[in-house]
Amino acid sequence: MDAALNGLLALADFNILVLIVAATLGGVLVGALPGLNATTGVALLLPFTITMDPIPAIAMLTAIYCAATFAGAITAILINTPGTSASATTCLDGYPLAQRGEAGKALGMAAVSSTIGGIISVVCLMAAAPLMARAAYNFAPPEYFALTVFGLSMLATIGDGSPVKNVVSGAFGVFLSTVGVDLLTSIERFTFDVRELTEGIGFVPVMIGVFGISELLVQADNLHVKRKQVIMKSIRLPSRADYKKVWRTILRSSGIGTFIGILPAEGATVASMIGYNEAKRWSKTPEEFGKGSLEGIAGSEAANNSATGGAMVPTLALGIPGSPTAAVILAGLMIHGLRPGPTMFTEQADFAFAIFWSMLLVNVLFFFIGLYGAKVFARVTLIPIQILWPIVFTFSIVGAYALEQSMLDVWIAIGSGIIGFFMRRYGFSVVPLAIGLILGGMLETRLGQSMVMLDEKWWLMATRPLTLFFFVLTFLALFGPAIWGQLFKQRSPLESTGE
């Protein structure tokens, strides 16, 4: 209780509040610009926060996360282009409404459901994170190792690409984390006598490369795409009848989004898809979906925003990122010398609660920004990418340099960007690479500690119930979909023949 109050008091500083408001505005801008998303926005902001205290720094990163996730709806509704992938399902009903001259109503519904979803998830975060941390407080290295393996295995299901490719990408990220001095033995690995590499490959330049510079190369392929904005008269809040129709959908999607967010590596995109599908399944008027249903917008937006709070639960309580953006925030926490994990709620509880309160504040802030600023942000979406991306590149490079003030980081950012671009071309997601890089060091350290603890008998890990439980979950995460698919095929021969 004291920690909650102290956290709230820590935020009661004019400068911090101004920074949070600025980051919220920046987040809405980032989310509204096609091509940029919450993960890229947080990766680009990270170097700017290095000189700040941890509370304003992390509060700004989470503000970008929450606000950008909401703002994807602005472009989804007005130009039929989701600002973030999490808003893809919002296009399905938002744009048809906008074409009918009801863009304001659609944006109003998006703002209300996003805010409610976001607030519910932060309340869940405040309750669940300390509980999860308490449960994990007595974890020994083998349990942590198994949990980290489970977190990495969840990367297999990220996006719509091949699970094997996702795991290869994640393993490559883990491999990159082995560059530098081995923390257990102080032996140099893959440093090639480059002094700057002894501390390893930095998170920030790689994040900037794979999320920012690779996107620049992807955008080079999208120059022909013309964006046309629907004219918007004004934004009005949903009517009482609208609320009556959607309140169940908002609550259901908020629950779905929070739960999906808590699962390691699963983020707002998966949440919005499931939230939308469930809204349609439970709706009395499913035939309206895809033609301008307010329930569709509410289902998608409440789910994707509630996933933000959910994703922060394992990030803060276990040190396992709940989403790609949470992975970048996790990197930010580490750079600021904080140790995400169970001890965060005993040793740094004030800090954790300050972050929770700031997320709550951001969810209220973007409601007003969304309602009164959407018209302005909608215009911003029409900035030509010929101007936008050279500017983003300039910030990316300077950001990559600024952290360690090393040109090597600039080369790493560009190299990661080019590798990331080719990975994406061949169907490999770059998100597992980033998460693998962050968790790789942790994974190796915990494996080493486990080996010491178990007298180098690694198979004894399977005799520990919790470790075994996480390994079973890992097996299910990796092979469950394939096994399920085989079973489903065998039981539904008609479907498999296409009849």
Place this chain on the structure above:
Amino acid sequence: MFCAIAYWFSTQFDRVPPILKRGIQPSDFPQLILGLIVILSLVLMIRDKSPAPERMTSVVWTTLGLLVGFILVSEIDLFLGLGLFAGALTMAWGERRWLAVLLVTLAVPIMVFFLFDTVFEVRFPRGLLTNLWYG
């Protein structure tokens, strides 16, 4: 190929005596991960039937070429490289309004330089242009 080269490098790491070994040798973990990558790559070679991606457009090749150009020019001066890259990129992508080109070539790099130099106290590498400020 990559895994084979990386594996060979990992065999060159120093080994620590058993008394100082903290569970695993420095080369064990990277070799474990490389092994995993090799196995998964073989699975992909056998099972992955996804079509080859479309040919890259000339704009993408130009952008990649400009990135190489940026790396070379930034050896002379980081901000010279940034300005030239941004200007060349905006024109290669079809922008012809000189005000827009000037914005990304001059205004943005200058603004970013002073923002980071004065507000964030970042010291940029000395070069042709930055020496004008640093003296």
